[in-house]
Amino acid sequence: MKHHFIDRYSGLNSLIHRQNTKLKLLIAIGFIVFVISLPRIDIQDFVLFQIFLLVLILLSKVPVMHFVKNYLVLLPFILLAGLSTLLSVPRTAYRPILNGTGLHSFLALLARSTLSVETIILLVSTTRFDDILKALRDFRVPSLLVSILSFIYRYIFLIVDEFLRTRIAAVTRSNGRFGPRTWAQMASNILLRSIERGEMIYISMKARGFHGEVKTLREEVFGAKEWFIMAAFAATIWLLWKI
Numbered sequence: 007m008k009h010h011f012i013d014r015y016s017g018l019n020s021l022i023h024r025q026n027t028k029l030k031l032l033i034a035i036g037f038i039v040f041v042i043s044l045p046r047i048d049i050q051d052f053v054l055f056q057i058f059l060l061v062l063i064l065l066s067k068v069p070v071m072h073f074v075k076n077y078l079v080l081l082p083f084i085l086l087a088g089l090s091t092l093l094s095v096p097r098t099a100y101r102p103i104l105n106g107t108g109l110h111s112f113l114a115l116l117a118r119s120t121l122s123v124e125t126i127i128l129l130v131s132t133t134r135f136d137d138i139l140k141a142l143r144d145f146r147v148p149s150l151l152v153s154i155l156s157f158i159y160r161y162i163f164l165i166v167d168e169f170l171r172t173r174i175a176a177v178t179r180s181n182g183r184f185g186p187r188t189w190a191q192m193a194s195n196i197l198l199r200s201i202e203r204g205e206m207i208y209i210s211m212k213a214r215g216f217h218g219e220v221k222t223l224r225e226e227v228f229g230a231k232e233w234f235i236m237a238a239f240a241a242t243i244w245l246l247w248k249i
Contacts (some may be wrong), residue, residue: 013130013131013133013134013135014072014131015066015067015068015069015072015131015132016130016131016132016133016134016135017134018066018067018068018132019067020065020066020067020068020132021065021066022062022065022066022128022132023066023067023132023133025232025235026226026227026228026232027133027137027138027140027141027226028141028144028145028226028228028232029228029232029235029236030129030132030133031129031133031138031141031142031145032236033235033236033239034125034126034128034129036236036240037121037125037239037243038121038122038125038126040243041055041118041121041122042118042122044118044247046114047114047117047118050249051246051247052117052120052121054246054247054249055121055243055246056120056121056124058242058243058246059121059124059125059128062128063124063128066128066131066132068128068131068132072127072131073124073127073128073131076123076127077120077123077124077127080123084115084116084119084120084123085116087115087119088112088115088116088119089112091111091112091115135159137224137226139152139155139156141226142155160207161200161204164200164203164204164207165196165200168195168196168199168200168203169192169196171199172192172195172196172199173192176188176191176192
């Protein structure tokens, strides 16, 4: 299983990658909460925050196209949520639906969602998922929730792997011509094989000492340096908003 589309660039060596996982997690959550809780977000605010995130992306050495591709995957869901906001404003003869409050709410939601999604992609692209789970446990997040996230992360790759195997077999047998019956058979085979392999993986993990706790070989200490960086980041964001 060689799929690593979620955190495929987490092993790079950059200024962002070398930072403490807890620091990056706190900054990401704090920035998202700040952006969402803003009473208003103008075009100037969005442009300044976007430039700041772009600087961080360039410092991370993660390809910009990686962010673009992942953002485009989530863009339909963002537009769907924005469309519901746009249509929530009553349409009258004197206030068209594309003017006034409706359009402003749509653009504000689009801006907030864009900044939040880019922040999450940056966090995941520069941090190993195991380290994120370990940081969550250090923050006293319930172990059950962390275990669920861990298994979701593992089983996403498992399902993708089974899909690729099944698709290769279907292409070989049907000469690349798929019908509804073929897709139904593929879906059932993927479900059954994923459940079987999932049970095997869980038994293997239990045999190797897994007891529901995420353990890593690297222990990170949140010290004075991390507090200083977090304070500097908060001050920078506040100044950008006040400009």
